Amino acid sequence: MLISLNLSGNQGKPNFIIVIGDDVGWDAFGCTGMKEARTSAIDQLARESTMMSRFYCSVSQCAPLRAELYTGLLPKNNGVLANAKKEKRFGVKNIADFLIPLGYKVGLSGKKHFGLGTAKIDPIPGFASGANGSNQVHTFDGVEAYISEAKKGGLSFCVIIGATHAHHPWDHGEESNFPVDEIQLRPHYIDTPTARQAVAKHAAEVEVLDQQVGETRELMKKMDLEKDTILIFLSEQGIAMPRGKWSPYEHGSRALCLAHWKGRILPRKTNxxxxxxxxxxTLIDFAGGEDPLLDGTSLMGLWTEEKVKDHRKEVLISNVHPFWQKAIVTDTYKLVWTGHPEREHIWGNFNSKGKFFAKPWTEWMEKAKSNKSAARKVERVLQPKAFELYDVVSDPYETKDLxxxxxxKQRIKTLHQQLKALMTECGESTIPPQLSDRNKKKNQTK
Structure with a gap:
């Protein structure tokens, strides 16, 4: 059934509200199986939305993820390869460049971490611009005023709420709501006191994010926006833990996407x-614009037509910093290709002095000295094989390397060929770069 998109007001175009989390993977919610999660608003939204729990970023870091989100281009084409690695690209357009000519005001409140394109994304007061700092109090007054201004001017709007939860330092929310002895550790974690405390602290911040999603929906009801506004929730990349953020593994690169438009977007789960x-x-498609011919392709059919079941055949994950790791994801399998398996893969962040998120790794390393299971898990982080193959449907935490x-053997060969073809299509070299002496020293375990 094709759902009609005819609207009665505001130029016949839907409005958009996008809420994006910060360092929150696909698995941090009740609706995706996190037993201790206190995410009632997000869980309710999931029941009423097209729920996509196999939604990937090409690079699991804040800046490249947002560049991918706001340009519709993969990192090699938008130039933001990592938080600390950028290349100049000319002619890159951002979300405002595309939507303003279609009759939209485009604004953002909160974390931006993005600066590409020529059109200005209007700053909206109300949300903190970064996670580091005690001033994390938020208000929707600025968002409400911005939407009211757009409506008075006869314009549609796209409002982005860039939340800062649950980015470390994990010092907001009610940690006491998550007793450490009841914490559900991921299968690839090592059970230590600070690992449990880290998950509890992170879950407390996810609860704050959930409250903000609930408040967003309350504002939509208050302003009578539900009939002509698409609400999109994006969780961002995963938690800053080993094989999470900064890595190509599911715990880092896989996200949750919820799309809601009552009576128009189908409430269903899709893989x-x-x-x-x-x-x-997708936004351009809903707004009636022409296909912009970007790396991304519209999800409108998947969200609105029952007969549409699939979208992409494969996903390219393209980490270059701090380590060269590429991956291809298909409907069942993921192949991870590590360019320099002889090199110790330890992120400098895990050695950050005085930072709580570094403490679990310190305990894991210590436990590995006397515990064989812990030693195997630490080795998988420090010394990944040149090729790793996982069935990510039955083994989403990638504990069983096939x-x-x-x-x-043949599957690995075929997937490697597909991966290199995707990289070539995006203008990436399929030859791992040579290591400089500086980089060799920089990433050694302290």
Whole structure:
């Protein structure tokens, strides 16, 4: 059934409100199986939305993820390869460049971490611009005023709320709501006191994010926006823990996307593969614009037509800093290709002095000295194989590497060829870069 998109007001175009979390992976919510999660607003939204829990970023870091989201381009094409690695690109457009000519005001409140394009994304007061600092109090007054101004001017609007939860330092929310002895540790974690405390602190911040999603929906009701406004929730990348943020693994690169428009977007769960670069083409499609011919492709059919079940055949994950790791994700499998497996893969962040998020790794390293299971888990972080193969449907935390099994030899070869073809299509080199002496020293364990 094709859902009609005819609207009665505001130029016949839907408005958009996008809420994006900060360092929150797909698995941090009740609706995705986190037992201790206190995410009633997000869980309710999931029941009323097209729920996509296989939604990927190409690079699991804040700046490249947002560049992908706001340009519709993959990192090699928008130039933001990592938080600390950028290349100049000419002619890159942002979400405002695309939507303003279609009759939209485009504004953002909160974390931006983005600066590409020529059109200005209006700053909206009310939310903190970064996670580091005690001033995390938020208000929707600025968002409400911005929307009211757009409506008075006869314009549609796209409002982005860039939340700062649950980015470290994990010092907001009610940690006491999450007793450490009841915490559900991910299978690839090592059970230590600070690992449990880290998950509790993170869950407390996710609860704050959930409250902000609930408040967003209350504002929509107050302003009578539900009939002509699409609400999109994006969780961002995963938590800053080993094999999470900064990595190509599911715990870092996989996100949750919820799309809601009452009576128009289908309330259903889908395992279809999609990426952050698909959002801008989707908004343009709903707004009646022409196909912008970006790396992303519109999700409108998947969100509104029952007969549409799939979106992408594969996903490209493209980490270059601090480590060169590429991955391809298909409907069932993920192949991870590490460029320099001989090199110790330890992120400098895990050695950050005085930072709480570094403490679990310190305990894990210590426990690995006397515990074989812990030692194996630490080794998988420090010394990944050149090729790793996972069935991410049955093993979403990638605990069982299938690469050594003879039955998967041809699959690895085929996926590697597909991965290199995707990289070539995006203008990426398929040859891992040579390591400089500086980089060799920089990433050694302290």
């Amino acid at each position: 279809a593969l999609a990426m952050y670069c698909d959002i801008v083409p 690469a050594s099994k003879a039955s998967h």
